Amino acid sequence: MDEEQCYDLLIIGAGPAGLTAAVYGARKKLETLVVSRDVGGQTLLAAGVETYMGFQYVSGAELMQKFEEQVRQFPIAFALGDEVTNLVAEDLQFAIRTSGGKRYTSKAVIIASGRRARALNVPGEKTLIGRGVSYCATCDAPLFRDKDVAVIGSGNPALTAVNELSSYAHTVYSIVRGRVKADPVLVDRAKKTGKVEFCSGYAVDEIRGTNRVEGLVLRHLAEGKVVDLPLGGVFVEIGAMPNSDFARELLRLNERKEIEVDHHRLYAIFNYYQSCGLTSVRR
Numbered sequence: 001m002d003e004e005q006c007y008d009l010l011i012i013g014a015g016p017a018g019l020t021a022a023v024y025g026a027r028k029k030l031e032t033l034v035v036s037r038d039v040g041g042q043t044l045l046a047a048g049v050e051t052y053m054g055f056q057y058v059s060g061a062e063l064m065q066k067f068e069e070q071v072r073q074f075p076i077a078f079a080l081g082d083e084v085t086n087l088v089a090e091d092l093q094f095a096i097r098t099s100g101g102k103r104y105t106s107k108a109v110i111i112a113s114g115r116r117a118r119a120l121n122v123p124g125e126k127t128l129i130g131r132g133v134s135y136c137a138t139c140d141a142p143l144f145r146d147k148d149v150a151v152i153g154s155g156n157p158a159l160t161a162v163n164e165l166s167s168y169a170h171t172v173y174s175i176v177r178g179r180v181k182a183d184p185v186l187v188d189r190a191k192k193t194g195k196v197e198f199c200s201g202y203a204v205d206e207i208r209g210t211n212r213v214e215g216l217v218l219r220h221l222a223e224g225k226v227v228d229l230p231l232g233g234v235f236v237e238i239g240a241m242p243n244s245d246f247a248r249e250l251l252r253l254n255e256r257k258e259i260e261v262d263h264h265r266l267y268a269i270f271n272y273y274q275s276c277g278l279t280s281v282r283r
Helices: 016-027 041-045 060-071 137-144 156-165 184-193 263-276
Strands: 005-012 032-036 077-080 084-090 093-098 103-111 115-117 148-152 171-176 196-200 202-209 213-220 226-230 233-236 240-242
Touching: 005 016, 005 093, 016 032, 016 041, 016 060, 016 103, 032 103, 041 060, 137 156, 137 233, 148 156, 156 171, 156 184, 171 184, 171 202, 184 196, 202 226, 213 233
Parallel strands: 005 032, 005 103, 032 077, 148 171, 148 233, 171 196
Antiparallel strands: 084 093, 093 103, 115 240, 202 213, 213 226
């Protein structure tokens, strides 16, 4: 274990929220450390961002590069390639441990750890990850040129993946249990490609394949009939799980493992510090 390092502010996560918090911390002259596996988080996986003001269109990687350039103008410390595994309160301060064996302490911690892709948890999924099963169309779409692929999911991320894959794949099947819930503009874009087939009312029972994905076993929820759909790839876009396990000993998590926040109490605390004229934390 390396010697303990102390900071005024620890930020867990280096996505848009974590980087923004780091800039504000540095402007308050706080000794700030950001701990994260990478800089950018899930935004790095976005092929295109069309709703960020100031940019009509920008890739996720380009947008996060802009964030990082701004952050690097300040004396902010980074511990990259590492992940927080435990967060506790002790001796009127907070302490974290990381997967790399590091230990850091601080007077305050900001959790901006984001989410990770949610798995289907069906037979064949785990063993075929990287062999046709993917959770990132931005990363892997070019690998499926002229193949038939399926995207599982009904929201905006799923239809964004459908549209991206349509530039490469032969046919893209959009598989949803109920109805498509994505923005109409994304649905219209998919329909215009002429390469997307919408399959509503189906559950995925199995991802079939030996060394690579060979197909999906689907079950129609209303009729109960089972369909074997031959495929070369499966993209799972059914939402995300919070990266919150490290905080389970300190904070209350709900049934979805989200950190429960009492915003009324936080607002009262903020007003108290403002009334006291406290704008920074010093040891």
